[in-house]
Amino acid sequence: MKSDIILAGVGGQGILSIATILGDAALxxxxxxxxxxxxxxxxxxxxxxxxxxxxxxxxxxxxxPSGKVDLxxxxxxxxxxxxxxxxxPGGRVITSTDPxxxxxxxxxxxxxxxxxxxxPGTVTIAAEAIAKEVASPRSSNMALLGAAAPxxxxxxxxxxESIRTIFRAKGEKIVENNLAAFRAGMEQSK
Numbered sequence: 001m002k003s004d005i006i007l008a009g010v011g012g013q014g015i016l017s018i019a020t021i022l023g024d025a026a027l028x029x030x031x032x033x034x035x036x037x038x039x040x041x042x043x044x045x046x047x048x049x050x051x052x053x054x055x056x057x058x059x060x061x062x063x064x065p066s067g068k069v070d071l072x073x074x075x076x077x078x079x080x081x082x083x084x085x086x087x088x089p090g091g092r093v094i095t096s097t098d099p100x101x102x103x104x105x106x107x108x109x110x111x112x113x114x115x116x117x118x119x120p121g122t123v124t125i126a127a128e129a130i131a132k133e134v135a136s137p138r139s140s141n142m143a144l145l146g147a148a149a150p151x152x153x154x155x156x157x158x159x160x161e162s163i164r165t166i167f168r169a170k171g172e173k174i175v176e177n178n179l180a181a182f183r184a185g186m187e188q189s190k
Contacts, residue, residue: 001031002057003153004064006083007050009075010100014141017166018073019050021145024162025154026054034062047079054153073148075127075141076100077112084119093119094148094189096127096140123147125188131181139181146185156186 005022009015019035026033034053051064066086072093074080080095087093093116099109116122125147127140135142142163149156163182167175 001153002055003053003070004068004088005052005054005071005073005152006064006069006086007048007052007073008079008083009048009141010079010102011046011048013048013075013100014138015048015050015075018141018145019052021159021162021166022052022054022152022154024165025158028158028162029154031056032059034059036062047082049079049083071148071151073144075144077109077116077124078107081112081115084116087119090121092121092123092151094123094125094144094151096144097124098126098128098140123151123189125185127185130184130188134180134184135177136181139177142178142181143185143188146182146187147189149182149186150189 007015007019023033023035032055036051051062053059053064068088069086070088070091072080072083074095077095077097077099080093084093095116097113127143128137130143131137131139149159160179163178164175167178
């Protein structure tokens with residue numbers, strides 16, 4: 001098993017929560033794990049990127065070489081576009097279609113989505129709407145994780161157990177909201 005993943009978005013969207021869940025799931029499966037995070041502005045609105053490498057064999061570096069990214073998971077479409085050039089042949093992009101417009105020259109959303117969907121295997125979902133329908137808009141990161149789950153290489157039930165563990169301290173309602181969003185995202189990816 002080997003999966004080299006870039007997680008992308010902007011501060012406050014929950015990218016690092018996704019990384020924590022994937023890391024917890026990998027450790028449950030006794031996989032090797034390396035992670036490197038690059039933060040833009042530490043407040044909400046700065047770009048955030050995390051390299052996450054999962055493998056059944058030892059991993060030498062926490063950074064993913066250009067052209068070797070298996071999966072870009074992004075909560076923001078323009079941020080997804082930023083990393084498309086790093087994809088391996090056959091690599092996939094799983095992105096939310098919800099823009100986080102925090103700059104005055106944000107490009108036309110239709111143009112961004114057109115470029116993304118030109119990449120073979122791209123999956124786009126309206127993560128906020130999915131999360132809002134089944135739980136809470138704050139769970140949009142879990143809807144996106146659900147949409148990406150079939151392509152990560154980790155069993156969905158292990159990811160769900162990691163979601164339970166990571167959000168347990170916030171109470172059962174938060175756990176259930178996040179699980180509902182995760183499952184709804186998985187349905188969108190089928």
